[in-house]
Amino acid sequence: MNNAVLTLLIAPYIGAALAYLFGKAKKELAFWVAEIIGFILFIASVVLFLKYSNTPIDIDYTWIAFGDIKIPFGIYIDHLSIVMLLVATGLGFLDIHFAHDYMGEDPDTPRYYAKVLFFIGGMILLVITKDLIGAFIGWEFMGLASYLLISFWYFKNSAANAGMQAFLYTRFGDIFLLAAIALLYYYAGTVNLVELNEMANNGELNKTLALVVALFIFMGAIGKSGQFPLYPWLMNAMEGPTTVSALIHGATMVNSGIYIVARLFDFFSYTEALYVVANVAALSAFIGATSALVQKEIKKILAYSTMSHLSIAFVGLGVGSLAAGMLHLVNHAIFKALLFLSAGAVIYIAHHTKDAWKLGGLIKTAPFVALFMAMGSLSLAGVPPFSGFFSKEMVVAAAWEWGNGFTKTFVTIAALLSIAYITRLWILIFLGEPRNEELKGSVHKPSNLWIRLPLGILAFVTLFISIWQSDIVHYIVGKEVVEPHVAGLSAFMLTGMLIIFAIVVGLYLKGLKLLYKLVSHHFVQTIHHILFNGYYVEAMITWISKNIIVNSLAKALRWFDTYVIDYIVNKTVDATRLVYVGFRAGHSGKIGTYMGQFVLGVAIIVIAILIIVKGL
Incomplete structure (x- = not known):
């Protein structure tokens, strides 16, 4: 395997372990391990960029083989992958460098740098994998790392809750991505990203199936990239360190949803799911x-x-x-x-x-x-x-x-x-x-x-x-x-921005009294509250989850437990008592009664055997 590719695959995880272990011995070493590994990852990406010819790096592996079932795990690096690698590793390195002072006074920097490297490693895996299986693993690595980094200051309730919210919101989207993988594996026989695009271009996929799969994948992308309606976690993720915010919002996680749609662009175009993508994105x-x-x-x-x-x-x-x-x-x-x-x-x-x-x-x-x-x-x-x-x-x-x-x-x-x-x-x-x-x-x-x-x-x-x-x-x-090319669009956009810029400067430099007066109006306050709370989408999701899903499910389970499970358990007492009474009736202490029961039992067994033999 290409040395640069191997470095990108394993260095983040080795670096994460070393940063934590060395950092426990001496806190400053955690930063230097992360800094060096971050620089190595960026250099490896640059080497790939410089040495890349127009032929993609295509490496096939079989991760698990069990009878006819084979789960692939390949590497595929082309222009799109290299651009994403340069972004992820370059910004990741600068983020680590910046953290030297920003996180310098924190006592848990070994844990911080270990998680950051693990996070970058998840993005790298997603970007260079050839199959949806590998992409899903990298996808989940980032989900785990984001939860750990957002809730880095776990002793603060707000940070702990924000980490849990990010985990749950993104996992909801990930369920759909996992379902898409299962559907493709069962019906299309492949989860290879390149093959899926080729099959779409050749019209070899059932359009209904492909549309469902594309929408499921987009649901996963909605969760990761903070689109409507799964965006509230993105705002609450600000409870983590600012360097984490820069990493999530700039270099890695939120880009992953867009990348997966771009990687399967021909597949999405074939299904016409891009219409949904455009409208949901415009609203978001x-x-x-x-x-x-x-x-x-x-x-x-x-x-x-x-x-x-x-x-x-x-x-x-x-x-x-x-x-x-x-x-x-x-x-x-x-x-x-x-x-x-x-x-x-x-x-x-x-x-x-x-x-x-x-x-x-x-x-x-x-x-x-x-x-x-x-x-x-x-x-x-x-x-x-x-x-x-x-x-x-x-x-x-x-x-x-x-x-x-x-x-x-x-x-x-x-x-x-x-x-x-x-x-x-x-x-x-x-x-x-x-x-x-x-x-x-x-x-x-x-x-x-x-x-x-x-x-x-x-x-x-x-x-x-x-x-x-x-x-x-x-x-x-x-x-x-x-x-x-749309005639006059640039002039329209620049003129509009200039007007908006003048209004904002005027309001915030010269017209604060006017601004306060406007905000004091009841209607404007209502609009302000709606916008400030992100159109109350988080509140609606919380209400639906709590009152419709959780409470309804909890009440249904309680009814089932009370009137079905408990009923069955309670009735076993009566059933046992009836069996006991029946058997006790046969214990009279008289030999004649016992012999009669014995003969009756033998007769029943013989009759049963004869019926079975005759039936055969």
Whole structure:
């Protein structure tokens, strides 16, 4: 096997064990093990990128063989895999590097770095596997690691509950993915991702079956990538360390749902399930963007923006543009990692203050962090020449050219609102005067090496990678791409963003009194509550789960236990008593009675034997 591939497969798990064991001996060693392993993984990905010819790395294994049953576990690496590997390992390494200071005072860093490496390993396994079996294992590895990392500060009830919620929400989606694997194995005879695309292109699959399987796979992707209605865990996951948020929202987990749909793009196109993908994603993008407008916590604003922008990438896939969807996924991973790490730097500087309304004026004490976060914000908003502009415009253009009215409307609104919530966040953090008395005194100074360096690298990449947007698209798709073109769309989008930007700046710099007056209105307050609570989807899911599923099931089981199980158990007493009475009646103490019973028994046995023999 290729040495780089072998390294990517086993190094994260060996590194996780070493980071924990060495860290227990000396805490600082945990970071250095993670740093070295993270760098090795990134270098291995770069080596694959540089040495890759246009022939995919295709390695077949049989994981389990039992009679006619064979469960495959192969490796398949092509352009799409390599791009995802570069994103996962590159951002993972920078995230580990940033954690040196951010997690430096935590006493449990050996446990933290072990889980982070395990998390990255799960994403790598998902990306390079050839079969849905291996993809599912990597998928579940990430699910386990996300639960462990979100609830890293398990002694806090909020963190423990958030970890459990993430685990349950994503497991719900995973049930559908597992069902899809079973259906494919039984009816199609294969779970090979490449073969499934080929069978779809050749029309060899039953369309009804393929549609059901595609929708089941998309349900799994909805859970992992925080789409409607399984997105509440994504917001509550902010209870974990900010470096974990950057890892989940930028480098690994939330990208996995989009990747699996992109990997099976031909299969999804064959089933016409992309229509569902586009409409669910457009709705999710709208919910995420509008909810981000009113949040107070820095990380929750970014979390809702993750939901919105992942949905925009899904819209690209849903309207039939693999190039647009994957390009936005790559760009989003970079600028979102930059924004989350910048948020981590802000929280670190501000003595772990997360409420944006309690901050302000930090541009004076952290000008470089303000600059780097501004660059990430501009990319998220879609302002040229930053990379987000090219991919977001490409998705919106694809939606307008190939999507329906619902998709066009909602994805356009979501794209335009990006500049509103990210501008609001940046102004609240960096401009004006500190609104918290504690911040008017001393603040933590961010380290040049551990804090500013990874932020600077990400800011540099999100700016200059725009030069190679067409090359990235061509590399991912592997052929010439017909880019959608809608006359006047760029002018419309830029004009709309400029107007929204002016309104936000005016409200938050000059018109706070007007803003407070608007918010005090009853109708506006109602809208605010709806948006702040994410359209109450979490509350609805909780109510349905508790009152309809759990309580109904519990009451049904209690009735069955009381009136069926208990009844049977209680009646065994009466049955035993009847048997006892019957047998006791035969014990008279008289020899004649016993002999008569004996003869009767023998006669019954003989008659039974004769009946059986005659029947044969």
